[in-house]
Structure formats: C-alpha cells, structure tokens
Amino acid sequence: MRVRNPDLTTGSRQSVAARVAWDGSSFHGYQRQPNAFTVQEALETALYACVGTRVAVAAAGRTDAGVHATGQVIGAHVSWRHSLWDLACAWNSHLPGSVAILDVHRVPEDFHPRFDALTRTYEYHVLSHRLPTAPRRWPLQRGACWYVPVPLDLRGMNQAASLLTGTRDFGFLGAAPDGGHTVRTVLKACWERNPAVRGNEELQALRFTVTANAFLFRMVRRMVTLTVKVGRRQLTLADLRSLRDSVGGVTPGPAPANGLVLSRVTYATPISDMWKAGKA
Structure with a gap:
C-alpha cells in the first residue's frame, strides 16, 4: 500500500480518491444492490466504520x-482529522481480505472518478493447451481465467x-450503461502470451489487453468471445x-466473468498530483 500525500488535515470535509484492488469471486459486481453483497457495499461499510458517517x-x-x-x-467526500496514510490503514482494517485500498490521495472537490476518466484498461486471462492433447484443468487458476x-x-x-x-x-x-449512444473509441486491443503456468507445461497462459475511452455493458467479454472464436477457427476474419x-x-455471448480484470484508469492529471495542480 502506498499513500503519497500523507499530510495532516484540519478535519474539514475533503475529497479523496483511492485505487482499489479486489478478488471478485465473492461479490455481485461493484454497484450496491438491495439483496446481494457488492464491492461498493464493502467499501462504504468499512468507510463508515472509519469516519462515523454514511x-x-x-x-x-x-x-x-x-x-x-x-x-x-x-472517490468520496470525507471528514477526517488524521493523515491520508492513517485513513488508508483504517479503511483497510475494516475491509474483507478480498478487497484492498492501494493508495489514497486528496483531489479537487469536483473530481468524479467516472466522468473525469480519460481511459479504462481491462485485461482478460485465458488458459489454453499448447498441443491438441487430452485436456487437463488447472484448479489453482480457475477463479482468475477462462x-x-x-x-x-x-x-x-x-x-x-x-x-x-x-x-x-x-x-x-x-x-x-446509461442507455445512451454506443459509439466508443478503442485505442488498443491485443493478445499476448504470459509466462508458462508453473507445474503444468501443457497449458499456455494468454492475456488480452484492451484500452478505450469507455466500454459498453459486457463489451470486453464479448470482444474476448469473438477473438477466441477466431483463435479456435470457429469464426473467420471476414x-x-x-x-x-x-x-x-x-x-x-460474453466470455466468463472470472477472467476479467479492471487494471487501470487514467486521467488528464494523475490522481496523486490533482490536489497540487488544483492549488497552483
């Protein structure tokens, strides 16, 4: 965990941004739902335990x-009297082990993590066989790949x-997601080989990386489906x-969810520099 701006605050309400990682296996997505446990609920419940307000x-x-x-x-608006390092540590202490706050930064009051984002990058992980031999699963990877x-x-x-x-x-x-237009700009989409799977040389690990200004509902997983169909010679380029x-x-149809990872979000100014840039 890294917190690059651990300056003490006065306890007044401030806007903060954080990078987060999680294992999605036990969550019903990010957004809060009435009858299912989500990442947003976990984050908000843990933050409430830290700051005492919803x-x-x-x-x-x-x-x-x-x-x-x-x-x-x-992103969130919080009242906090201590350093952002302390906030990150406190927040993590109340989160389940499947979620982690990686770093926390102060940002301008009008910052919004979704609407201010320039690009999002997703990765998708696949395990396949190098040779047409009898298939053999690899249980250690089953929760994080297709x-x-x-x-x-x-x-x-x-x-x-x-x-x-x-x-x-x-x-x-x-x-x-909001019912609007479906025009998007995909800046990068490529497959590459990952290092061989330890303990099973018959398997080949592949990674799909795609970057766009925004994505449609289940767009990345459908891109994976189509490109894998081409890789299996079930679909031609034509x-x-x-x-x-x-x-x-x-x-x-979309590829399985468990292979997908949201790996990066970019902004015109990195979140670690936003507060300094806004005060300049």
Missing part, C-alpha cells in the same frame, strides 16, 4: 459479478482484435468484419 463511494467503472480489479479508482481446452491461434486472435479498434459504433457488442459492420447484428 459516505457514498463513486467508481470509475461498474463491474459485473465475478470480475476482478487491480486498478479501480474510487479455461479453453484446445490450442488457440494467437496470430489470428490479434488480427481479429485489430478489427475491433478505432472509433465506431460498437452496439453489436453491448448496450450503454465473418467478424461483417458482424462489426452490420446494423442490428447478433450480439455474441
């Missing part, structure tokens, strides 16, 4: 049930991913191009 915690992105995070950004028991054509998957970049209407991949360019095309 505080809403906004996030840069809403994730589905089972989705993980290593770089989600949240197991595909056949070899995958990495070159073809990257060709497919390249068709899903640029500024265009991505309505064939999902709906907008088929994918036709689906992409069609109006009212059939929306593919």
Whole structure:
C-alpha cells in the first residue's frame, strides 16, 4: 500500500480518491444492490466504520459479478482529522481480505472518478493447451481465467482484435450503461502470451489487453468471445468484419466473468498530483 500525500488535515470535509484492488469471486459486481453483497457495499461499510458517517463511494467503472480489479479508482467526500496514510490503514482494517485500498490521495472537490476518466484498461486471462492433447484443468487458476481446452491461434486472435479498434459504433457488442449512444473509441486491443503456468507445461497462459475511452455493458467479454472464436477457427476474419459492420447484428455471448480484470484508469492529471495542480 502506498499513500503519497500523507499530510495532516484540519478535519474539514475533503475529497479523496483511492485505487482499489479486489478478488471478485465473492461479490455481485461493484454497484450496491438491495439483496446481494457488492464491492461498493464493502467499501462504504468499512468507510463508515472509519469516519462515523454514511459516505457514498463513486467508481470509475461498474463491474459485473465475478470480475476482478487491480486498478479501480474510487472517490468520496470525507471528514477526517488524521493523515491520508492513517485513513488508508483504517479503511483497510475494516475491509474483507478480498478487497484492498492501494493508495489514497486528496483531489479537487469536483473530481468524479467516472466522468473525469480519460481511459479504462481491462485485461482478460485465458488458459489454453499448447498441443491438441487430452485436456487437463488447472484448479489453482480457475477463479482468475477462462479455461479453453484446445490450442488457440494467437496470430489470428490479434488480427481479429485489430478489427475491433478505432472509433465506431460498437452496439453489436453491448448496450450503454446509461442507455445512451454506443459509439466508443478503442485505442488498443491485443493478445499476448504470459509466462508458462508453473507445474503444468501443457497449458499456455494468454492475456488480452484492451484500452478505450469507455466500454459498453459486457463489451470486453464479448470482444474476448469473438477473438477466441477466431483463435479456435470457429469464426473467420471476414465473418467478424461483417458482424462489426452490420446494423442490428447478433450480439455474441460474453466470455466468463472470472477472467476479467479492471487494471487501470487514467486521467488528464494523475490522481496523486490533482490536489497540487488544483492549488497552483
């Protein structure tokens, strides 16, 4: 855990931003729900235990049930008399072990983690077989990846991913969370090999990384589905191009949630520098 601006405050209400990581296996997504335990509920309950008042915690992105995070950004308005280092430590002490505050920073009063974000980056993890041998699962990874028991054509998957970049209407991949337009700008989409899985050389770890200004509902997981279909030679690049360019095309089913990780959110000014920049 790192807190780069641990200056003592006067105890007055202030705006803070934090980076958060969590294992999504036991959560029903980020956003608070009436009959299910969510990451937002865990964060707000723990923060209440620290500051003694109910505080809403906004996030840069809403994730589905089972989705993980290593770089989600949240924001809240709190009254706190001690250092931000103390706030981070106190907040973590009341959180379940599956959630961690990574760092906390003071930010301008009007900061909003979602509306001020420039880009979001997600990663998706897949385990596949190097050779067409008898499939064998790897239980240690099952909560953090999609197991595909056949070899995958990495070159073809990257060709497919390249068709899903640029500024265009991505309505064939999902709906907008707020019911708005479905035009998005995908800046990067690529597959790469990860280090071999320890203890099982038959398996190949693959990682899909995608960065965009914003995403549609389950958009990343549908991108994974389509590119893996190309990798399995179940879908041609021409088929994918036709689906992409069609109006009212059939929306593919999403890949499993457990392979997806929200890894990074960027802003015009890093959250660690926002307060200093705003006072200059």
